[in-house]
Amino acid sequence: MQETDPIYEQSEDPYPPRPGIFRRYLFLWVAFAVLIVLAIVPPLFTVNRLQRRIATSISDSLGRPVHLDRVTLNLLPLPGFTLDNLVVGEDPAFGSEPIIRANSVRVTLRFRSLWTRRVEFSTISFTDPSVNLVHLANGKWNIESILLQASHIEAAPTAQKRAGSTPRFPYIEATGARLNFKFGQEKIPLSLTNADFALWLPNPQQWHLRIKANPARTDTNVSGTGTIQIEGTLGRAASLAQVPIHLQGEWRDAPLGGASYVLFGRDAGWRGNMTLSANAQGTVGNSAVEVKLSASDARRADFVPKSSLTFQAECLGTAANLFHSFNNVRCSWPPTGSSGTQVVMVSGSLPDIRQLDSATVNVSIPGLPADRLLTWLHVLDQRFPDDVSMAGTVTGNLSYHPGYSPGHHSNPPAPAFWDGAVFVTGAKLASAEAGPPSLLAGDIAIRSEVQPAAAPHVRGRRSPPPPPPTSVFVLEPTALALGGKEPATLEGRFDATGYTLHLSGMATPARLHALAAALPQFGEGLAEALPKDPASGPVPNPASNPASGPVPNPVRTDLRAVRQWGAAQVWTQAPPHPVARHPHRTRRP
Numbered sequence: 001m002q003e004t005d006p007i008y009e010q011s012e013d014p015y016p017p018r019p020g021i022f023r024r025y026l027f028l029w030v031a032f033a034v035l036i037v038l039a040i041v042p043p044l045f046t047v048n049r050l051q052r053r054i055a056t057s058i059s060d061s062l063g064r065p066v067h068l069d070r071v072t073l074n075l076l077p078l079p080g081f082t083l084d085n086l087v088v089g090e091d092p093a094f095g096s097e098p099i100i101r102a103n104s105v106r107v108t109l110r111f112r113s114l115w116t117r118r119v120e121f122s123t124i125s126f127t128d129p130s131v132n133l134v135h136l137a138n139g140k141w142n143i144e145s146i147l148l149q150a151s152h153i154e155a156a157p158t159a160q161k162r163a164g165s166t167p168r169f170p171y172i173e174a175t176g177a178r179l180n181f182k183f184g185q186e187k188i189p190l191s192l193t194n195a196d197f198a199l200w201l202p203n204p205q206q207w208h209l210r211i212k213a214n215p216a217r218t219d220t221n222v223s224g225t226g227t228i229q230i231e232g233t234l235g236r237a238a239s240l241a242q243v244p245i246h247l248q249g250e251w252r253d254a255p256l257g258g259a260s261y262v263l264f265g266r267d268a269g270w271r272g273n274m275t276l277s278a279n280a281q282g283t284v285g286n287s288a289v290e291v292k293l294s295a296s297d298a299r300r301a302d303f304v305p306k307s308s309l310t311f312q313a314e315c316l317g318t319a320a321n322l323f324h325s326f327n328n329v330r331c332s333w334p335p336t337g338s339s340g341t342q343v344v345m346v347s348g349s350l351p352d353i354r355q356l357d358s359a360t361v362n363v364s365i366p367g368l369p370a371d372r373l374l375t376w377l378h379v380l381d382q383r384f385p386d387d388v389s390m391a392g393t394v395t396g397n398l399s400y401h402p403g404y405s406p407g408h409h410s411n412p413p414a415p416a417f418w419d420g421a422v423f424v425t426g427a428k429l430a431s432a433e434a435g436p437p438s439l440l441a442g443d444i445a446i447r448s449e450v451q452p453a454a455a456p457h458v459r460g461r462r463s464p465p466p467p468p469p470t471s472v473f474v475l476e477p478t479a480l481a482l483g484g485k486e487p488a489t490l491e492g493r494f495d496a497t498g499y500t501l502h503l504s505g506m507a508t509p510a511r512l513h514a515l516a517a518a519l520p521q522f523g524e525g526l527a528e529a530l531p532k533d534p535a536s537g538p539v540p541n542p543a544s545n546p547a548s549g550p551v552p553n554p555v556r557t558d559l560r561a562v563r564q565w566g567a568a569q570v571w572t573q574a575p576p577h578p579v580a581r582h583p584h585r586t587r588r589p
Contacts, residue, residue, distance in 0.1 A: 054081065054107075058088075063149040064099065065089035078122070080108040086126075094134040094142040095185055102129035102174075110168070120167050126174035126197075134182040137354075139324055144240045151236040151243075158200040169201035179213065189219040190262065192228065206244075207234045215251070215262045222261040226254025226274075241285030241322060251276040256298060272298035272308065284322055291315040292335065303382040307375065312338070315346075326350045342366050348400070357416050361400035368394040370424060383520035387432035392443075396422030417471040419448035434514030441487040442479035446494075449474050471496050482515065483508030484554040498564040502574065506554040521569070529559055529571035 051071040059066040069085035088100035106125040134142040155169040177195035181188050195213035202208050211230045216222070232247030251259075252275045260268035272295055279290045291314070298309040314335035318327045331346040348361040370392040377384050398420035424444035431439070449472040473494045479487035484506025492501040501522075509530060516523025563569040 054083070061150065061153065062088060062146050064091065064146070074106075078108050080106060080122075082106055090132070090134075091142060091145065093140075094136065095132075095182070097132055097182075099134075099142055099146075100129060100131050102126045104128075110163075120163065121170040123171045123173065126172075126177065128176040128178075129174050130178045130180065132180045132182055132187075134184075136184055139322055141240075147234070147240060147243065148238075155201055155204065157203055159202070166204075169207075172199040173197060177213075189217045189265065191216050191218060202233075205236050208232075209234065217262060217265060219265060220261060222258055224255050225258040225262050226251055232280075237283075241283065243284045245280060245282065245284055245287060247278075247280045249278045256295065257301065267301070269301045270298060271301050272296060280319065282319075286318065286320050287323075289315075289317050289319045289326070299379055300382075305379045305382065306386075307378070309376065309379055324353055326353070341369075343368055343372075358402050359400065360402060363396075363398040363400075363420075365394055365396045365422065370394060370427065381520060385431065385433075385517060388518045389430050390428065391430075392424045392427035394422065394424050396420065396446075398422070415470070418473075419471075421445065421447040429518055431514055431518045433517055434511060437481050439481055439511070439515050439518060440478070441481040444478050445476040446473050447476065448472065449493075475501075480505070480507075480515065482506070482511040482554070482557075488557065498562070498567070500563075501561040503557060503559045503561075504574070505557060507557045508554050512557070524569040525561070525571045526559070529573065 051068055054071060055066045055068045066089070067085075067087040068083050070083075072082040072084070074080050074082055083105040084103070086100070086102045086105045087098050090097060090099045104127045106123070106127070108122045108125075110120040110122045132142070154166045156164050156166045158169045158171050160168050174195070174197040177192075177197055179192040179195055181190055192211075192213035193216045195211060198210045200208055209230075209232065211228075213228050215225045215228055228249065228251045230247060230249040232245065235244035237243040254274045254276070256270040256272045256274055257267050259274050260266065260270065275294050277292045280287045282288055292312070293314075294312045296308075296310045298311075299305055311333060312335055313331060313333040315329060315331040317329035319325070320327060327349045329346075329348055329350070332342065333344045334342070343365075345364040345366065346361065347364075348359055350356070350359040352358050370390040373394060374384070374388065374390040378386075398418055400418050401416060403416045422445075427440045427442070427444050428438040429440045430436070475490070475492035475494070477489045477491045480490055480503075482488045482505065486506060488503065488505030488507050490501065490503050492499055512526065512530060516526045558574040559571050560574040561569055561571045
């Protein structure tokens with residue numbers, strides 16, 4: 001036999017030819033092609049058969065008519081639909097403008113529910129929707145029926161993993177939303193923009209919501225208004241008043257200038273930062289409310305004082321009648337329980353937020369140091385000199401009473417009014433210009449004026465009703481050390497139109513000038529009313545020019561100031577009092 005060469009026995013090719021790259025990755029190529037088809041083909045046709053069915057389903061859930069322009073099927077990244085131009089109609093009782101309008105709504109299906117008879121939605125995402133919240137004069141809201149309609153629909157929690165006997169509530173979200181507010185048919189300029197909204201069902205009896213937005217106004221261009229964030233829970237109930245709530249809200253990073261634009265439509269002339277937080281727990285019809293306000297670096301906008309204001313305040317109360325009335329309101333500055341000394345305490349009630357003049361308010365000042373009051377005055381008015389110091393304690397109690405109808409209810413209501421009293425005990429006012437002693441030589445008292453008694457009843461005639469109370473306060477005679485042997489006297493009267501002041505007694509020009517400099521608003525126009533030297537005009541202030549000569553002796557001063565609120569103050573020489581003659585006194589021959 002012929003022997004085989006061992007070299008040829010091992011000559012098989014150790015690297016046999018491999019299949020082509022297309023055949024090797026055929027499965028991947030097919031999967032990639034399927035993905036492309038799923039991504040491109042579904043948006044090319046509309047699900048016309050489901051459009052009416054989807055609109056009807058949403059309409060039944062909200063209890064409002066719903067219109068859709070187009071429904072598109074999407075398979076990636078998750079199966080679902082895109083709803084174009086979604087419009088939710090309004091109840092005719094609240095107007096004709098739609099309650100919700102959204103250009104695009106993305107509805108995602110729960111993937112496992114595709115193999116079951118009942119299809120469930122996983123998420124419903126609104127892009128740049130516009131929502132109108134309408135409040136009528138009778139206290140009704142347009143979303144009231146929607147909330148009650150949703151509370152009657154049984155649903156399983158949103159995060160439940162497996163399907164149950166009831167459908168799982170979808171996760172509803174919105175980005176870039178705009179919330180408009182309307183009172184009746186009139187849309188107010190206040191709105192919330194760039195709002196992000198989320199709503200889900202953590203348990204079968206409770207919804208959880210979250211809102212984050214920027215307050216804005218449509219009648220002015222204002223930026224930097226801070227951020228409003230609301231988060232909490234809503235429960236199921238047979239009526240809106242019985243809906244359990246636990247809501248927490250905060251308006252933070254709000255510049256005082258921007259916040260005043262939002263609230264009042266104008267710049268109130270303040271700078272600084274504000275944070276406002278609120279907490280409501282109970283039901284929509286009756287709940288406990290807590291509000292906290294804090295401000296930092298607060299100052300006037302027209303000048304920069306040496307020090308600014310930083311304060312915190314707290315209010316507690318009860319909200320009733322669907323948040324239309326607030327009872328047992330108690331506010332304190334600083335908050336109760338803080339380490340700071342109590343400055344102001346306010347209590348009262350507001351029967352109807354639509355009628356602010358129906359409120360009753362009581363302001364109590366337990367004991368405010370006068371030097372702190374001077375610090376506030378430095379922030380309010382840059383004219384207050386730095387060398388002025390104050391001492392004493394401010395106490396008082398003021399009450400606001402709403403208008404009332406004397407006698408029969410058909411009579412027109414009388415104007416609302418304030419009454420009470422404010423005292424400054426141990427009052428002292430000193431300045432480097434005035435020198436010793438203190439310009440104030442006694443305590444200060446401001447009281448509401450007591451109305452005269454009603455006219456007596458005359459037989460056969462109906463006595464006239466008593467005069468209605470008015471907001472009139474009287475500055476009782478206050479002693480001023482103005483350089484005379486006896487203190488001068490300052491008294492005044494304040495009402496809704498303005499005030500009048502009467503200064504009388506012995507005074508030197510130097511002390512009068514020092515008093516005017518220490519209290520700039522009191523001193524407006526005072527120099528022009530002082531006695532004049534026939535040779536050189538107004539009497540100079542010796543304190544400002546010691547070389548002008550000897551200090552003049554005190555002279556009798558009788559001046560009167562009149563100011564209408566918002567106008568300039570004018571000082572004039574008081575008219576001479578007529579000399580009363582005794583009727584039985586005869587002139588000697």
